Structures are given as structure tokens and as C-alpha cells.
Amino acid sequence: MVNGSLRHVLIRKDRVLDRRKRLIILMDAAFGMEDPERPICKVGDFGLSRIKRNTLVSGGVRGTLPWMAPELLNGSSNQVSEKVDVYSFGIVMWEILTGEEPYANMHCGAIIGGIVNNTLRPPIPKRCDSEWKKLMEQCWSPDPADRPSFTEITHRLRDMSTALQKKRPNLASR
Template sequence: MEASIYGLQIIKNADLEELRELGSGTYGTVYHGKWRGTDVAIKRIKKSCFSGRSSEQERLTRDFWREAQILSNLHHPNVVAFYGVVPDGTGGTLATVTEYMVNGSLRHVLLKKDRSLDRRKKLIIAMDAAFGMEYLHSKNIVHFDLKCDNLLVNLRDPQRPICKVGDFGLSRIKRNTLVSGGVRGTLPWMAPELLNGSSSRVSEKVDVFSFGISMWEILTGEEPYENMHCGAIIGGIVKNSLRPQIPENCDPEWRKLMEECWSPEPEIRPSFTEITNRLRSMSIMLQSKGSNNLTTGHVKPNISS
């Protein structure tokens, strides 16, 4: 019924083949699978995501279909493609089917230290992510949970990595399983205005803040504030005394952009259009110089390439 209203592609459960589990979370489980021979990611949503009083269940289900409709209308080379909805999963569960990205999340790639990404590749990946975000913002969609976990990559071409923004839809539903309900996002990537109750200032600029933190992840390959407790992180972000420590040998242009992105003042943070322009000019500069490291100084020999 809903599908016809929302004009969505309906995918029959029988047409899907599950190959292996990619990960699971509060909202359900994601699989690498095939849809009529094509590689896809299948996200099966837990029944509990739609639990609650019947009025609440109806609202959540309506939200799911509405968000699926929004996602199915997004078409950009740096945004993970949304193929359709599976209404007839086992036990009446819902599932979504999206493009499959062969190397998984950027976070996963950064953790595998052997997969050393040189400066040029890091720039391309950051640029791709910024292009995807620029497109989402042009469609008035705020991601709310931008981080390297939600940036998906394909590194098959050794010359040209591909990065796409993923996992931004169904955010309301996913969050509903969390106690907070109202707050969306992941702590270290969350802008101060999301944490200090100044809700009137919450705008698409929360994604720019998260992008700044993601740039730091791409630069260092580390997780921000790894050994700190939640309370200390919240306090630090709200007081604006806490930001990840930038390596001394960081490229000055990258540093400047990153710091502007995570500025406490939303107005000071650049738009994604400005971010893409600045990353592009950094990339052009790099090509003309022929240097290959985002951090100056000692360069580890990259045997693999």
C-alpha cells in the first residue's frame, strides 16, 4: 500500500540473496547481498524499531516510508544510491536495498594501517565526501551523523579512490531506539549547538562541524578523544575547549579549513560549496608540486604502490 503512495521501487524478498553480514546495530543488520545478480547492501530493520503504542508504530512506519521516498530521489555520484524497499522480509520486517561499496566504511579502511592512503588520495576522498554533502544540503537534507563510519569507499582503482556519503536516511527511526530520542549524532562529531541546548542555532552547519572532525580522522587515521569519558567530551565540546589535537606537521591549508569547519560559531563555518572549492585548489596545488603527504617532514616509503 505505502509503496504505491510514495512511488517507491518495491523489491521482493525472494529476489534477494544474502552473502554475508557486514555489521549490525541498534536498528538492525546490514548484509552484502545480490539483487538479481547485482551487488547490493541489504539493511534489515529490527521489528523493535517500530515498537510502541499503535499510534507511535504508525508514525514510525510513516516516517520510514517518507524518508525512503526522499532517499530514492537522491542521485549523485558521491551519495550512496538507494534502490528500494523490501516490505515482505521474514516476520514482516522491513528492509532497504542500497548500492554496495566494496571496501566498506572509510573508518574501516583507516584502521587497516597497511592500506596507507597518501596525501593525494586523502584529498580526493575528502573532496568526494564534500561534494556529496554539498548535494544533500542543496536538497535541504541535514545528515546529522557525518563521520568516517558513514563514508563508504571503493578503492579498486589504485589511482582514483571513490568515496560516497551513506547512512543518512532513516536517521529518525534509527535514533528512536536510543534513549535520547531527540539528540541525533555521535558525540565526538557533534557540534556544540546540538549539545548545549541552543536549538535555535541548529542548522545544516552541524554537518560542517562533523566534516571538520572527519577531516581530522582522515588526516590521522585515529578516533577522536579515544580515551575520554562521555561527560568529559560533552563538557569540552560545549565549553569549546575541546578539539582533537592536530599533528604539528599538518598541511597549513588543511589545518585552516579543518579549524574553520569545527568553529564554535556556526556562522564562521564554511558552506560545503566553499569547502569543495578549497579542497579542489589544494588538490591542484599538490599536483603542481608533486608532493604526496598531507603532513610535511618525514615521508614513510609506500612500498605497496
Template sequence: MDAAFGMEYLHSRNIVHFDLKCDNLLVNLKDPSRPICKVADFGLSKIKRNTLVTGGVRGTLPWMAPELLNGGSNKVSEKVDVFSFGIVLWEILTGEEPYANMHYGAIIGGIVNNTLRPPVPSFCDPEWRLLMEQCWAPDPMLRPSFPEIARRLRTMSAASITRPQGLATQTQLSK
């Protein structure tokens, strides 16, 4: 949720991160009962003014949205960060790096052709699955905004607190 709140703030300031991934999320564990996550590494960030992607590809391949890879347009929106966040949700769920054993060419082709997304484990909470899959939708217009993502994560978190102890889902157990 903290990462979603951070991205909501960045987008409210018209900043596109372009390299959102777990490696760029810092967690402060000073208070173990309430770790705090911060979004970091703004080296590729740009202020959005009909954001033009120039000077080559921006980001880290497995987290890159199809519109950054297909070369069809050099104008992108903040929805490239939403796509990446969907991959981050998968990373948090599985503890794995997406497409770790694949060659770059296969990853690029699969993302661009919308035939490649990380496999969702069977134990995944249905709401978490839906949010991930909506974030990595091929069409940027179909991806949720960060205010919507933050709202949904807040609702999921509140539901997990009110759920009886014995009914915790695997998603909560793996967080």
C-alpha cells in the same frame, strides 16, 4: 573531495545529514587509480525547514556540533554537518577516532564549552589545518559552506599535483 561534493549536493537539496563521520563514508576501490567516496547512512537525515531537532540528540558524540549538545536552541542549520566534516578531515589526517580514550561527559562538556577539539599533528599542512579549524568553529556562522569547502579542497588537490615530487607534504603522504 568526493564527500564534500556529496554534502554540497545534499545541502543544495535542503537535506541535513546529522551523522557525518568516516564510518558513514563508503569508498569504491574498483578503479584503484581513482577511488570514489560516497556519503551513506541517512537514518538521521532531515529536510531542512528551519530544522528542529526533536526526540533527543542526533548524531555521534565526537562529531556533534556544540549547538546540538548545549540545549540552548532546538533550531539548527546545515552547519552541523560542516562541524562534523572538520572532524572527518582530522580522522582522514590521523587515521584515529577523535577522543577515543575520553568519557562521554568530558567530551560533551569540552565540545559545548569550546575547549575540546582534536589535537592537530605538527605535520599537518597549514591549509588543511585552517580548513579543519574553520569547520569546527564554535559559531556556526563562521563555518564555511560545502561549496566553499569543495572549492578549497579542489585548490589543495591541484596544488599537490603541481608540487614537485620531492616536496610532498606529510598531509599528502597520509591521505
């Protein structure tokens, strides 16, 4: 990719992502997850990306620890759905918001225990927009049934983008 990975873009000190650019990145990712046939976004490692139906996970856990949903770590179910990717998306929302890596200074055992016990989620900065915060928290909800679908996520991100453009119409021309 021209600009490298999302992580690479987020750690660059010479480039600041304003709220509009963050929303564009998230909308591209959500559109890509909603419709894998539409070539909008390149999703590389998004937990168990592109799972659109219940799938049996065999041969061990697959994914990247800070972005993994509780149901992938607690061994309570072999059945997973696209909701594991929704959880990962919520963590990515936080990452885009803060520019940081979740749980960077924690040991694996503490991360696993916190995620499984639903006592660990990344700290939300006070400057976080209320709609962004609400969507992010719903995405990383402990109960997969409470997490929105990618279709709902794309609609809500679009609404956030529209609201931002109405607030600051000069951003659309940049």
C-alpha cells in the same frame, strides 16, 4: 561498500592513504554534501546529514558524540542548519589526517563538556598542511556562522588538490 567504512579503511595497516587520496575522499564527501542529488559519495552517519535548511530537532539529540557540533549538545537552540554537518566534516578531516578516532580514550561526559565549552578539539599534528589545518579549524569553529559552506569547502579542497599536483606532477599519473 567494497572497502567497508571510512573507519575500516583508516585502520587497515596494509594500506596507507597518501595526501592525494585523503583529499579525494574529502572532496567526494564535500561534493556529496553540497549536492545530495549527485551520486558521488555515500554518506552514512554524518551527524544530521543532508540538512540544507534550518530544521527543528525534536525527540532528543541525534548524532554521534565526537562528531556533534556544540549547538547540538548545549540545548541552547532547537534550530540547526547544515553547519552541524560542516562541524562533523571538520572532525572527519582530522580523522582522515591522523587515522585515529577522536577522543577515543575519553568518557562521554568529558567529551560533551569539552565540546560545549569549546575547550575540546582534536590535537592537530605538527605535520599538518597549513591549508588543511585552516579549513579544518574553520569547520569546527564554535560559531556556526564562522563555518564555511560545503560549496566553499569543495572549492578549497580543489585548490589544495591542484596545488599538490603542481608540487608533485608525477602523483597525477599514479
